[in-house]
Amino acid sequence: DAGMAVDIFTDVEANPSVTTVEKATEAYKDSGADFIVALGGGSPMDVAKAVGVTAKYGGSITEYEGAHKVPGKIVPLIAIPTTAGTGSEVTAFSVITDHSRDYKLTVFSYELLPALYLVGFSALAWSYFILFTRNWSDAGFAFTVLVTVLWPWSLYKNWKKGPKKR
Numbered sequence: 499d500a501g502m503a504v505d506i507f508t509d510v511e512a513n514p515s516v517t518t519v520e521k522a523t524e525a526y527k528d529s530g531a532d533f534i535v536a537l538g539g540g541s542p543m544d545v546a547k548a549v550g551v552t553a554k555y556g557g558s559i560t561e562y563e564g565a566h567k568v569p570g571k572i573v574p575l576i577a578i579p580t581t582a583g584t585g586s587e588v589t590a591f592s593v594i595t596d597h598s599r600d601y602k603l604t605v606f607s608y609e610l611l612p613a614l615y616l617v618g619f620s621a622l623a624w625s626y627f628i629l630f631t632r633n634w635s636d637a638g639f640a641f642t643v644l645v646t647v648l649w650p651w652s653l654y655k656n657w658k659k660g661p662k663k664r
Contacts (some may be wrong), residue, residue, distance in 0.1 A: 500571055505529035513602070514541045516596045519548040519559045519566070526553045526573070533574035540584030540593075543577055547592040547610045550575050560603060568607035577612040587615040 507525045510518055522588075524551050526534065536546030548559045550572030562568055577587035586592075592605045 501530075509562055510538070510542045510545050513595045514545045514548075516559055516603075517597070519545055519552060519594055522546075522549045523552045529572045532577065533613075535576045535578065536587070537578045537580060539579065539581040540586040543579065543584070543586035543593045546575055546577070547572070547586075547593055547612075548605065550571070550610070551592075551605065559605065559608055560596060562607075563603040565606045568605065568609040570609060572609055573615075575612040576617040577648075579615070579617060587612060587617065615645060616618060 505521050505525065505528075506615045522545050525596050534550055536543050538636060551562055551568050552559055553567055554573050557599075581586045588611070590606055590610050592610055594601050594603055594605070595601070
């Protein structure tokens with residue numbers, strides 16, 4: 499326990515909508531949070547970026563559609579992808595579905611780039627696990643434990659030791 503309060507918003511659908519961004523923005527504001535951590539694939543990343551804009555500058559995400567309409571830095575964002583697909587964690591775009599126009603809008607601004615992104619082997623390995631095994635065989639389960647539990651634990655253990663003395 500780090501003494502840090504955490505709120506979670508998980509109501510993000512594939513091809514996230516303007517309504518989802520509005521709900522997530524309200525949840526962010528209600529939480530009193532100082533930053534956003536986006537965990538998942540492209541949809542959660544796009545919603546988090548959009549929330550970073552609307553939580554800081556107000557209005558609807560539709561007002562920021564197009565290039566360079568975000569007036570400045572967004573709410574600090576940490577992006578942790580769990581898939582290897584869109585690359586949204588390292589792009590300056592947020593793609594949101596506007597059902598009122600039956601249209602996918604794009605917000606483009608370098609201000610959308612996360613302050614920090616954590617991309618690890620485990621995300622890629624998990625994707626390969628799903629791609630190649632498509633079942634929970636003993637070998638697949640062992641591979642999953644190795645990649646998603648032991649490898650991050652090893653990283654953490656080495657991080658706690660601190661930098662190497664040279």
